[in-house]
Amino acid sequence: MKFTIDALDAETSARATTFHTAHGSVETPVFMPVGTLGAVKTLSPDDLHKNQVQIILGNTYHLYLKPGLDIIKKSGGLHSFMGWSGPILTDSGGFQVYSLNDLKKITTEGVEFRSHWDGSTHFFSPEKVVEIQRIIGSDIMMVLDECISNPSDLETATAAHRLTLEWAFRSRQGFLESSALYHFDQFQFGIIQGGIYPDLRLESIQRLVDIGFDGYAIGGLAVGESQETRNSITQQCVKNLPQNQPIYLMGVGTPLDILEAIERGVDMFDCVMPTRNARNGTVFTQQGKVVIRNAQYKEDLNPLEYGCSCYTCQNFTRAYIRHLFNVNEVLGLRLATIHNVHFYMSLTYQARQAILAGCFQDFRQKFSQAYILDQDKNEK
């Protein structure tokens, strides 16, 4: 994977990079909106382009079940199926299967699980997950890993870590022994596990780098640990990872979490927060969150965020969007989602511009001060 470092921050580990895929280059730090089922919920590809979305995330588990691989293959892959011409990263399905508490059975071979739609039984092995992602045709595929919650005891974390490494090896084999189906190159990222245990994290990194992936993701965070632990593990991982490849922190996070991780050298992020919160009527602004259903906005003729250049803020008032939520007009879901996605894209774009200009710390501090911490800390 072609990768360039565009700037390194002098005061922190923050960096601006660019990596290249067959569907376009991606400038980092970058946030990837989540398009679980072949759509970033409520948005069309046109909406994504207009909000400067560079790359989206698709969910292997969900797409495998619906619409299923036959249709995706017949369509020529997910890009073509959903009409999105930009890069796509797909997760491995591991996290979703891990979330199906009572419906899974993990063995060395792989994981057996039942569909949350109809209870039918399915089996994911590391090799099968590569094969599925060949059919989906994502630009970047993730390896199958075993996710554990935090905190987990050392024994549990060690077992999951060892299995994840064994699967990583088999995943890479599967990747190298197979070919892309749609005439463009795909890449594969490894996932670092090891819970909150630095020794396991370090071993995980060394083994994954020995195997050799196109990029590395920090997994197993944002699943119950403290912010301090998350920052500390993130920092340790970044310091020990190759500096000439993308680093992705999975499932993070709040605007302030993202800035903390950028400061520590992370390039890529994904989270359902901007899209899910939007559908609950909670919108992000530089002054903190706005719960648009609240009565205080009933006659508020300001935009969701003053000075925001998104379609929603340029055309509609808080009073109007509150009304749409109040009467269950689905346009409200889309307008709030457009704003929140724009907010996250703008956050990472501004972080990049600050890194390029050599003033990242200044930007981060100003952003964090304006953003109301009280509102933020309960948002996950």
Added chain:
Amino acid sequence: MKFTIDALDAETSARATTFHTAHGSVETPVFMPVGTLGAVKTLSPDDLHKNQVQIILGNTYHLYLKPGLDIIKKSGGLHSFMGWSGPILTDSGGFQVYSLNDLKKITTEGVEFRSHWDGSTHFFSPEKVVEIQRIIGSDIMMVLDECISNPSDLETATAAHRLTLEWAFRSRQGFLESSALYHFDQFQFGIIQGGIYPDLRLESIQRLVDIGFDGYAIGGLAVGESQETRNSITQQCVKNLPQNQPIYLMGVGTPLDILEAIERGVDMFDCVMPTRNARNGTVFTQQGKVVIRNAQYKEDLNPLEYGCSCYTCQNFTRAYIRHLFNVNEVLGLRLATIHNVHFYMSLTYQARQAILAGCFQDFRQKFSQAYILDQDKNEK
């Protein structure tokens, strides 16, 4: 209201006209998508502009209850509240109140009804409905009328007809004695009632024309009568109405119904059919309707309608849209609505072009032959 006749069809009563409002000119025949609660369901104003929507309809009853007049007034009227810069026509609320079977009480003075949201009691008089539409700031307001179902006996139809005429007189008085609130001219249309009784319809027209409105609507159709009766009443009304003012057939209808009425000289239409059907997953094509959830479309990589220039058909397959409906992604509702609204706009646009070119009958026959009658007849 400035009104020009652009072309008269030689073989039928079809005509192409243009009328002018402060928010733009409208070329007829024209279909007005229904924006009940300050939004054409699932669409943004941008979507409407891109589909060549010229004028939309707002519902006085619904807007009066939610968001309520205070917010609309404070916003500077409905155009500003919902971010729509084109013309708006508002109904009088009569039809909605009439639909609230057990929640209304009609007297000579007006109609008392209970909100379907919270059961609170409200009262609409002809004068009050004008006042409400002054606050909404629609370009064209409709008078309060009493709607009856078809068939109704002569006695019921006569009583409703007489009350509607009395209210029409008071409505016009209220209109002439009040002023626009937002520095642009508003217009007012009268509504012809009289059920299926030609004598009542004729008397209704004569009395309304004596009062003098800016345009005339044919009400009380598409509420249970046969197609033959609807066509016959429509024809009779159009023949007796002034030819130098717009003629509006309320609540119609299917694509074929609209062509029948255009042939008889109607200029304006509204109906929830394209938008409501879209949300149920039923889309219109020139070859009839497509129920997109049907299993036959599971792997269908064609667009909803071959050759259609709408955003949906230019970018997505039937298989993809079926998938969105299948997994309850609200993007599916919007994509189907975009197509259906585009279909209706295209239908009336093509009818106009055919009238201008002197080949309306040819167009109507070709369209009707291709459009599958079997599918159409049960669609209402």
